[in-house]
Amino acid sequence: MGPSLGPSLGPSLGQRAVAEVVGTALLVAAVVGSGIAASRLSPDDVGLQLLENSLVTGAALVALILTLQSVSASFNPVVTLVERALGRIGTTTALVLIGAQVVGGALGAVVANLMFDLSAVSVSTHDRSGGPLWLAEVVASLGLVLIVFGTVLSERPETVAYAVGGYITAAYWFTSSTSFANPAVTIARTLSDTFAGIAPASAPAFVLCQVVGGALGLALVSYLFRSPRPTR
Numbered sequence: 001m002g003p004s005l006g007p008s009l010g011p012s013l014g015q016r017a018v019a020e021v022v023g024t025a026l027l028v029a030a031v032v033g034s035g036i037a038a039s040r041l042s043p044d045d046v047g048l049q050l051l052e053n054s055l056v057t058g059a060a061l062v063a064l065i066l067t068l069q070s071v072s073a074s075f076n077p078v079v080t081l082v083e084r085a086l087g088r089i090g091t092t093t094a095l096v097l098i099g100a101q102v103v104g105g106a107l108g109a110v111v112a113n114l115m116f117d118l119s120a121v122s123v124s125t126h127d128r129s130g131g132p133l134w135l136a137e138v139v140a141s142l143g144l145v146l147i148v149f150g151t152v153l154s155e156r157p158e159t160v161a162y163a164v165g166g167y168i169t170a171a172y173w174f175t176s177s178t179s180f181a182n183p184a185v186t187i188a189r190t191l192s193d194t195f196a197g198i199a200p201a202s203a204p205a206f207v208l209c210q211v212v213g214g215a216l217g218l219a220l221v222s223y224l225f226r227s228p229r230p231t232r
Contacts, residue, residue, distance in 0.1 A: 072097065
């Protein structure tokens with residue numbers, strides 16, 4: 001969920017794609033796996049389940065971004081699209097990275113299911129729909145884009161891992177949707193009929209709202225962090 005920050009002569013596109021596959025897979029494994037563990041360890045307390053799920057997700061994000069940031073650590077098509085809109089990466093690179101994120105997310109969901117002795121794929125029946133949840137996804141995605149690019153464009157890239165991990169942990173709680181804020185993760189979560197799952201019928205609206213939130217975040221970032229005009 002943090003943008004690629006390597007130098008222009010740094011990692012190859014292949015290396016970046018592999019980093020996105022691995023990073024997104026581990027992120028989804030953390031989201032889905034901790035959701036399964038939480039529902040088994042705290043079966044009668046949904047609030048505790050969410051706390052466990054959110055803390056694990058935030059911690060995993062910090063670790064993954066710190067580890068892969070020098071190669072590629074977006075793990076999120078919305079973040080990658082904003083990178084493209086800002087001219088930080090080209091169209092081909094964006095498409096390859098988004099494909100890698102979607103593939104990685106699906107692999108992560110399958111691995112999480114298998115680790116907990118479930119079928120590799122179990123299509124989620126967890127309906128998540130309605131105006132409040134869609135609004136929450138717009139807010140969550142807007143905030144995520146602001147956090148990611150606010151830290152990067154203000155020349156504090158070393159803080160992005162902690163900012164993103166902290167924000168997502170908090171957004172699990174202050175958004176009614178529990179802050180998916182990521183199309184690749186949303187698609188992946190349709191493959192697990194567990195605590196973190198989302199029904200396939202609910203996913204398109206979530207993805208659309210995430211893209212809308214990303215676009216609004218892009219507009220806000222472009223306004224807040226643009227180079228100031230010289231005063232006369």
